[in-house]
Amino acid sequence: LDTSSRYRPSHAGRHVIVTGGGAGIGRAIALGFASRGANVSVIDWSATSAQEVCDAIRLMERGNAFALACDVSDYAAVERGVREAEAYFGASVDTVINNAGISPKHEGLPSSICDMAPEEWNHVVGINLTGAFNTIRAVGEGMRRGRCGYIVNMSSVAGKTYSPVVACHYAATKSAIIGFTKHLAAELGPHGIRVNAIAPGRIETPMVLAVNSVINDEQVRLTPLGRLGKPAEVADLALYLTSDESTFITGQTIDVAGGLYMT
Numbered sequence: 001l002d003t004s005s006r007y008r009p010s011h012a013g014r015h016v017i018v019t020g021g022g023a024g025i026g027r028a029i030a031l032g033f034a035s036r037g038a039n040v041s042v043i044d045w046s047a048t049s050a051q052e053v054c055d056a057i058r059l060m061e062r063g064n065a066f067a068l069a070c071d072v073s074d075y076a077a078v079e080r081g082v083r084e085a086e087a088y089f090g091a092s093v094d095t096v097i098n099n100a101g102i103s104p105k106h107e108g109l110p111s112s113i114c115d116m117a118p119e120e121w122n123h124v125v126g127i128n129l130t131g132a133f134n135t136i137r138a139v140g141e142g143m144r145r146g147r148c149g150y151i152v153n154m155s156s157v158a159g160k161t162y163s164p165v166v167a168c169h170y171a172a173t174k175s176a177i178i179g180f181t182k183h184l185a186a187e188l189g190p191h192g193i194r195v196n197a198i199a200p201g202r203i204e205t206p207m208v209l210a211v212n213s214v215i216n217d218e219q220v221r222l223t224p225l226g227r228l229g230k231p232a233e234v235a236d237l238a239l240y241l242t243s244d245e246s247t248f249i250t251g252q253t254i255d256v257a258g259g260l261y262m263t
């Protein structure tokens with residue numbers, strides 16, 4: 001039995017963009033790709049965070065990273081950043097992890113639609129949903145030409161079912177990511193591009209740790225595995241979905257949630 005092609009370290013030499021790669025889940029994903037030999041472009045609107053992750057990667061054996069300070073909701077900035085990253089590595093992007101996302105109202109209960117400013121709605125949609133469009137729009141043609149590509153979008157269990165700890169804009173964007181992922185999987189599959197999404201449950205990141213601990217304790221109580229998840233546990237799925245161990249998986253949104261809000 002020849003297993004050599006199936007189990008080769010398929011991330012070596014790849015060029016991956018990780019948005020929101022400066023902290024939390026994105027940081028763990030960036031480090032995970034780097035440890036498997038990928039060239040990693042870390043996009044974050046915090047230049048300091050992107051640079052810190054880049055520096056950590058460069059300390060790894062054969063670690064290659066490029067830091068990009070950029071707001072994913074700004075298409076022109078994303079397109080410019082992608083071209084800079086491609087020039088830096090001398091290789092077009094073959095893997096995109098659309099992870100950047102925000103969930104406003106960190107303290108107390110999320111805001112009601114009746115109190116939500118239209119600007120706040122647009123802000124969240126611009127980052128959580130349009131941000132994913134922007135990066136894929138900027139790299140899609142290159143992937144199609146190369147007849148190879150891997151895209152992972154970050155949804156949430158709050159996009160699959162009602163969650164009392166998020167607001168409607170967040171839930172709407174995370175549901176939209178699921179439909180967007182299915183559509184792109186169908187559209188781009190014939191061009192050799194796989195598109196999947198991840199639905200994390202409650203993961204121990206700066207976003208979640210900024211929340212009142214009573215809310216997190218209640219979420220842990222509702223989680224059958226009885227704890228918060230770790231960013232690296234989400235990174236493991238991103239690595240799997242972009243590897244040669246998942247070659248027939250596309251259009252899926254998979255929970256990493258310890259069983260929280262199972263659907």
Ligand code: NAD
Pocket residue numbers: 019020021022023024025026043044045046049070071072073099100101102103127131154155156157199200201202203204205206207208
């Ligand atoms: P986090 O806030 O800890 O980190 C997010 C990173 O993204 C930060 O470095 C931030 O600077 C960056 N970022 C935010 N907006 C950006 C923008 N417009 N442009 C560029 N960078 C931007 O968040 P996290 O908990 O690691 O979440 C990562 C993703 O996972 C998000 O999409 C989030 O909605 C999703 N998610 C998280 C959880 C959880 O429990 N942590 C659960 C479900 C889904």
